[in-house]
Amino acid sequence: MAEVKTAVPDDMRVGELMRPPQEVMRLARMGASHQTRLSFMRAILRRVKCEGWQVNRTVWEVDDNGVGVGVYEARGPERIYSLIAYANDLPPELRSDRVIATQWDASFALFDGVPTRADIDRLRDNVPKQEAGRCASSELVLSRANRSVRLFDHVANCLSQGRQPDVAEIDKVGYLMRTTAVYGNGKFGLADRELYCMREEAGGPFRVELLAVWLIRAFTVDIVEHMAQVKGGANAVTLNRDIRRRLGVGNSTGLGMAPFLVTHPALLNAWMVARETALARVRALPLANAATTEHFREQLQRAHQGLARWHTPDERQSMRVRELAEDLDKLKSHLETERFDGVEPWNELYLWAASNLTLEGQEAVCSLMIEPHGELVDDLAGEMAADEAQSFVIDGQMHTANLLELARRHFDWALATDFASADQTARFWYVSEEKLEPRLGERHEEPGAELEQRLGIGREVAVMTAALEKEPETTLLAEFLLRHPEHRHAARRVQVVARLPYAEIHDNVLSASMMPIDMLRCKLAFFGASRFDPKSDRWVRITMYADAPFPDEIAGMDADDWAWPQFDEVRST
């Protein structure tokens, strides 16, 4: 869809229309997040297209059992990044998406540059072991994936017999392989982010991790076509491109990811500010032009029809998907008479949504409203990185009375919480000895709470506030913290949120009613994930890059029109 220049909104008005942290930083709303055009996968593919990246499969040494290695070189204007994929023949009894697994159907490293034969051999001894192996600073990302056995076998069988797979079967699952952890930033000896964060193409959040996932998607199709070829010989065919494009990469994510948003306050703030600024810019537009309103209506239609492909057996989420469908119905009825000719027509639409739709619906409308305004908002995708170290240092020259005032202003929600009640402290976050992964325990039923991770920021601030109230007002914070180092963490968080207002979740993550998947969904939506399929309150399956162009077709396609399925794809289901 061509974009037409829109009047630039007034900065002051944009500021006025920013949704406040009190509204945006609630877990219920964060847990209803949808991808937007600022999401990282979208930004990556815009760059790949715009800069004319070339992707070539330079190595394919896979045997008839599906065991071997493939290398995919992604060549950008400055550098080459290579995905090295090790394929395995995994017996079903060993197939587990959990971190406690020790073997996978495939394992991957994203290599900085072009690997030599020695690199491929070195990594063959380490990458398939994942957490138990060691990488080097020449590797940026480490990941692994398991087959969706049902769909993989179906597709391999069909292709081997010379026919295309059943589209309905493909849509039921959505991917051939499901990744679990996608590690970066120095884990297991990988390169530190500092090594590449100054690079234009790699400086944004999760750019190298999600570039790796896009290349993994190509591998998942290559390996299924390989197996079909082994089985069917001359009868075998390759996947039809339109069917192939429906396939994303799955991901199964558990609690390991949940603390991230709490432990990266500056980054969370940067993501939220970018998205909220994009929304506020659109709402502040004094006029809506025909091209953008038409684009909006078209994307709404696609989003609505695309819900047919959002399958989840999870009761809560499937109800929410049904409600979202009803919301989008309501929106369509509302739009039948809407001419977008009022004062600030997008703001009117937003306000209508805010008072008529569920949180799922409201957040979907935000995403849809931002969508046709690339020219107005895409610069914000470049402002979503943040260095936590920049906000680490405590200003100890502040008086304790000032810190107390900041705590009351920014943590009013926490100070109003009764942390003496069992419900409000029902949970504790800990790291398990067995797998060194974050877990969630029941404080009043299980041992280990004395070792809880410091994620309950609200409670820590409440405890510090009580101590500050006993201090003379003119005590220097440095003096207070020298006597009370136990409040150092809370003091830092209060000072951070005073500078970065979207840095804190405004909910108690220790409460009995807290849903960890709300944190997961928020983060994954910023990645650009879709079709959230919770498997419990603490882990979720998603699909990444579904409907996006593959490396071998992106040059000839719109790289930025895949957030919702195309009409013709929808019709063929």
Added chain:
Amino acid sequence: MKVSINETEVMATKAAWGAGRPWGLAQEAGRAVAWLEAMRLPGAVSLLALLVASDGVPCEQLRPVATRDGVWQGAGPLCPVLAGAYISDSGGELFVSSLREVYSPLLLLPFASLACPGVLVAWSTTSIVANRVAASVKGSGLSDGIAGTVLVSPAAASEPALQTVTHSLRTGPVDIADEIWEALSAFAHRTYVPASESSRLKGAGAGLTDND
């Protein structure tokens, strides 16, 4: 073993926490060790010596109680992370200070040099002039386990000593001796909660088949 800077910071933070430092202070220890190692100065071994020497000692006994007239003194030897955090909190207000008895004095350096444009940190065997990204080290006591008196004072970045830079900030990976890494891991290990059958299933919320 070769480790990334990020792994070093995570390990140092967990180890300090495991040794009983409050979380916010343990984060300071992690950041300090990461900076030292990135400078190719022995941060990990210094932290280990500190944690071993002060294991089980409450912060109350490790902090300077009198900080007047530039002389900092505690009930016993000082924790350089506690004292360093105080230096850091004081920002540009750093004055000439003399610290009586300090464990692993090298650990004061990152706090002072990140808070001030240029600093001098010196004890009997060693003298270091540093800024955020470079240091000039003289002497042989970088890994001293304890120092009688440590002088911390501002130094002009143009200080002649810095013109002979011996250490500068670099990216990872860094080499940390296996036995040091393992000893830090043992402190970190104290922060992990042993698994039970119920936590295996409930804690991560899984337990379903993935053969689908």
